Amino acid sequence: MNSPTEIDASLQAVASDIRKLDPDGARTARVLRETLDQLYDGQRTGRYRPDQLYKTEKTHCGTLVEINLQREFKFQDGIDLDYQIAGVDVDCKFSQTLNGWMIPPEARRKLCLVVWAEDTATPHWSMGLFRVTDDRLNNGSNRDAKSTLNAAGRKAIVWLFQERPLPSNVLLQLDRPTVDRIMSLKSGQKRINELFRMALCRIVSRTVIATVAQQDDYMKRIRANGGARTTLLPEGIIILGQYHSHSDIAAALGVPVPGSGDSVPVRVTKAREAGPGTARIKGEFWKVALPSDASAGAPQIPVLRSRTEKVVASKMGADSRSR
Numbered sequence: 001m002n003s004p005t006e007i008d009a010s011l012q013a014v015a016s017d018i019r020k021l022d023p024d025g026a027r028t029a030r031v032l033r034e035t036l037d038q039l040y041d042g043q044r045t046g047r048y049r050p051d052q053l054y055k056t057e058k059t060h061c062g063t064l065v066e067i068n069l070q071r072e073f074k075f076q077d078g079i080d081l082d083y084q085i086a087g088v089d090v091d092c093k094f095s096q097t098l099n100g101w102m103i104p105p106e107a108r109r110k111l112c113l114v115v116w117a118e119d120t121a122t123p124h125w126s127m128g129l130f131r132v133t134d135d136r137l138n139n140g141s142n143r144d145a146k147s148t149l150n151a152a153g154r155k156a157i158v159w160l161f162q163e164r165p166l167p168s169n170v171l172l173q174l175d176r177p178t179v180d181r182i183m184s185l186k187s188g189q190k191r192i193n194e195l196f197r198m199a200l201c202r203i204v205s206r207t208v209i210a211t212v213a214q215q216d217d218y219m220k221r222i223r224a225n226g227g228a229r230t231t232l233l234p235e236g237i238i239i240l241g242q243y244h245s246h247s248d249i250a251a252a253l254g255v256p257v258p259g260s261g262d263s264v265p266v267r268v269t270k271a272r273e274a275g276p277g278t279a280r281i282k283g284e285f286w287k288v289a290l291p292s293d294a295s296a297g298a299p300q301i302p303v304l305r306s307r308t309e310k311v312v313a314s315k316m317g318a319d320s321r322s323r
Contacts, residue, residue: 011111011129011158013086018113018127018160021073025127025161031068032117032125033167038064042211043218046183048171050096050119058096065094065115080106083113090129098126099154102146107132114157121173123166128157170199170208188213192221193228196239196265201288206261222263224300232265236289236298240264245302252279253288269293 022028039057040047047053053061066082069075069092075083081091093101094115101114112132117125130136136153149157171179178198185191191212195204210218222239224230229239240246242260250257250264254277258264269289271278278285281299289295 010086010088011131014088014090014111014113015129015158015160017086018073025164027072028069028115028127028161029125029164029166031072032065032115035061035064035068036117036119037169037207038068040211042207043214046211046214048169048179048208048211061096062094066092069115081110085113091132099149102144102148103132103137105145109133117166119166119169119172121168123168123172124163125166126159126162126164128159128162130157167205168203170195170202170204171211173202174198182212188215188218189221189227189231192218193231196228196232196237196263197235200237200265200267201255202264203256203258204263204265209263228265233298233300234295236267236269236293236295238266238268238298238301240266240301249279249281249301253277253286255288267293267295268298269296 036050039053039061040049042048045052050058070083075085075090078084078089078091081089083090083092088111090111090113091104091107092113092115093103094117095101096116096118098116098118100116101112103112110132111129113127113129115125115127117123130149130153132153136149136156137147138150139147174182182191182194182198185194192209195208195212206219209222213221215221220227222228222241232239238249240250240255240258241263242258247257250266253266253268255266256264267289268286271285271287274280274285278287280286281301284299286299
């Protein structure tokens with residue numbers, strides 16, 4: 001049997017490897033968000049909440065988390081358990097209830113990577129490591145001989161990430177009657193338009209767009225030329241995307257900066273002059289509109305995918321003028 005010193009060294013080696021792979025936890029958070037969205041399968045089902053899942057799906061969630069973490073971090077298969085990290089066998093356990101992990105008999109005296117996530121209006125997640133010993137488990141077990149952690153077991157967890165924010169689902173941030181009303185509209189385009197009206201200055205992910213539109217080409221519902229970007233301009237609403245020019249506008253306005261696949265709807269109004277919270281768009285200054293501000297038209301914002309593209313476009317213009 002390993003000595004306490006050897007056990008501690010194994011745990012620290014595994015913790016060190018995980019921290020090197022994911023220093024700030026961003027990769028793990030993304031995996032958890034994508035796994036939950038994978039379960040909801042919103043594009044086909046319109047689901048977006050944990051309570052909409054079947055019991056069997058909730059049970060399957062732990063398996064998906066284990067698989068998706070292994071794919072993301074390229075963990076080797078374990079000899080007896082799920083993974084081998086830093087040359088050490090590690091079992092992975094996920095629960096949507098904090099401290100609800102079910103520890104199997106084969107993990108006794110070995111390491112467990114415990115992961116928790118809850119999908120709410122303010123979603124969070126945690127990940128930790130602990131050595132499974134009999135004195136850290138409750139006496140009772142289920143028919144598979146799996147046991148839960150007792151107070152000593154919970155205290156023994158070495159937290160790698162604790163109470164970290166999970167990428168949010170805007171449908172869980174809006175009140176239920178509002179979401180129900182959005183989802184009751186007959187066409188995908190009408191649902192997307194209403195979603196952007198109700199989710200001002202919030203990040204709307206690609207997955208949420210798919211869930212609300214429930215159509216194959218769901219991103220088309222955002223675009224100009226008939227999509228939400230065109231329809232909502234007369235109401236003063238612009239939709240910022242992942243483009244660099246849009247990121248600059250979002251930062252200047254003081255609203256969330258959209259990441260890859262994200263959209264941020266903002267109702268704007270003209271500002272008299274430059275200042276904090278104002279963005280220059282097509283030679284005019286704009287700011288976030290207050291609820292009391294009358295609805296007025298918004299500017300058609302430029303779409304340049306990157307700063308490199310902006311430079312290339314400028315050079316192409318200069319070349320054409322020199323001919």
